[in-house]
Amino acid sequence: MTVYSFPRGGIHFEDATVPAKDAGVIAFLPVLSVIPLAQQTGTKAQPLVSVGDYVKEGMLIGRARGPLSANVHATVPGQVVRMVSWEMAGGNSNDALVIRMEGSFEKLGKPEVRYPWEQMMPSEMQRLITEYGIVEMEGEGRPLADVFVALNAVQEPMSLVVRCVFDDPWLAADYVLCRERLKAVVEGSVIMSRAGPASRIVYAVSHKEQELGTLLLAESKSWDIPASLILVGSRYPQRNRRELELVLRAYEKKEGLELGRLFIQGPATLAAIHDAVTLRKPILDRYIAVGGSAIKTPQVMKVRIGTRIRDVFAECGGFVKEPRRIAIGSPLLGRTVLDLDEPVMKTSYAVMALLKGQIGGTVARSCIGCGECRIVCPVGLDPETLFKRIKGGRHAGTAGACHGCGCCEVVCPSRLPLSTTILQAGENNHA
Ligand code: SF4
Numbered sequence: 001m002t003v004y005s006f007p008r009g010g011i012h013f014e015d016a017t018v019p020a021k022d023a024g025v026i027a028f029l030p031v032l033s034v035i036p037l038a039q040q041t042g043t044k045a046q047p048l049v050s051v052g053d054y055v056k057e058g059m060l061i062g063r064a065r066g067p068l069s070a071n072v073h074a075t076v077p078g079q080v081v082r083m084v085s086w087e088m089a090g091g092n093s094n095d096a097l098v099i100r101m102e103g104s105f106e107k108l109g110k111p112e113v114r115y116p117w118e119q120m121m122p123s124e125m126q127r128l129i130t131e132y133g134i135v136e137m138e139g140e141g142r143p144l145a146d147v148f149v150a151l152n153a154v155q156e157p158m159s160l161v162v163r164c165v166f167d168d169p170w171l172a173a174d175y176v177l178c179r180e181r182l183k184a185v186v187e188g189s190v191i192m193s194r195a196g197p198a199s200r201i202v203y204a205v206s207h208k209e210q211e212l213g214t215l216l217l218a219e220s221k222s223w224d225i226p227a228s229l230i231l232v233g234s235r236y237p238q239r240n241r242r243e244l245e246l247v248l249r250a251y252e253k254k255e256g257l258e259l260g261r262l263f264i265q266g267p268a269t270l271a272a273i274h275d276a277v278t279l280r281k282p283i284l285d286r287y288i289a290v291g292g293s294a295i296k297t298p299q300v301m302k303v304r305i306g307t308r309i310r311d312v313f314a315e316c317g318g319f320v321k322e323p324r325r326i327a328i329g330s331p332l333l334g335r336t337v338l339d340l341d342e343p344v345m346k347t348s349y350a351v352m353a354l355l356k357g358q359i360g361g362t363v364a365r366s367c368i369g370c371g372e373c374r375i376v377c378p379v380g381l382d383p384e385t386l387f388k389r390i391k392g393g394r395h396a397g398t399a400g401a402c403h404g405c406g407c408c409e410v411v412c413p414s415r416l417p418l419s420t421t422i423l424q425a426g427e428n429n430h431a
């Protein structure tokens, strides 16, 4: 089968401190859960409970407040013992309800009740997905409610692209989810297509995981919607929207298909959509990859949303040595964590604790003109020149084309903050 890759730049990103992706471990249930009122970039939900109240597993405890806000649910039963705020890197703050677990679970360990959805109108599916607070479970966590507002305005043909592209080893949790919840990912894709609506599903799968792609496609045959498989390269940032669209357009041309507008979603989001519509269940847990050189036993875990990062690390045997940096996400695009009481959220796909050796030098030196940043830029920009122009107060020129993949910054031997500086300047240009 043809393997489609974006034409230039990119890096092969490997990391030996990522947990093995052969299986997921179900984590313990935390005594204290910290449930943030904003688990996406956007507006915090309005709390519906107060300190002292008792809540049930899956109960609505925060109501979305308009655009870029999502409903929030209790992930364990218990008593709300306090409300907390904490500061996140970048100066933003978040608020959360702290629940002390007690009482019985409504869903955990109980037989699952399936609700038929095949005859539902798209608006009813959209309502359920919104009601259960589903957000895109990566990146900025855009609420699906906002996605539907955008989709409902589209009149042209559309294809749903299921992005199973593992160009970053820190996506191990997505891989485990695909293997362990394959039927839910496929059925979630069909539900999303009907709710969207998309008239075709394309499974975009890393060529190294061809077997997974074949299984996804075989499972999709049980559903009455055209589906196909495209194998893509595993060079980072292949899963990035721009690079993925490039290969999908090449595939469309070669295969003589008409994909129309491309609507891209990851497997974790699609499994959550499945749970909302067929099981009437909010996102109670998620798979995360826990690793880094400071972690004793790296592993992929299924963790309740609201579990504190300190508890997740303890479950992995703690630290071999005091970490220098703790972050959520991949080292390429991750966000530094300032407080170990910060919880796992709907968008947290990896948590890592890194020793000094894995971070490298932190002091930026002068550019040595090696040109590495130009070689890896998939957009064809000249990060060295752009960086110097921005720092010199001159016009940032083509910075607006930067999509912040971070490749230039990763390879820069002088550790210059290329990506962050160029992306920021590009956004300012657009503002
Ligand atoms: S300039 Fe932007 S697009 Fe190019 S490598 Fe750097 S971060 Fe990626």
Ligand code: SF4
Pocket (backbone or CB within 6 Å): 366, 367, 368, 369, 370, 371, 372, 373, 374, 383, 384, 408, 411, 412, 413, 414, 415, 416, 418
């Ligand atoms: S990679 Fe860094 S040191 Fe090399 S040319 Fe680019 S900015 Fe300069």
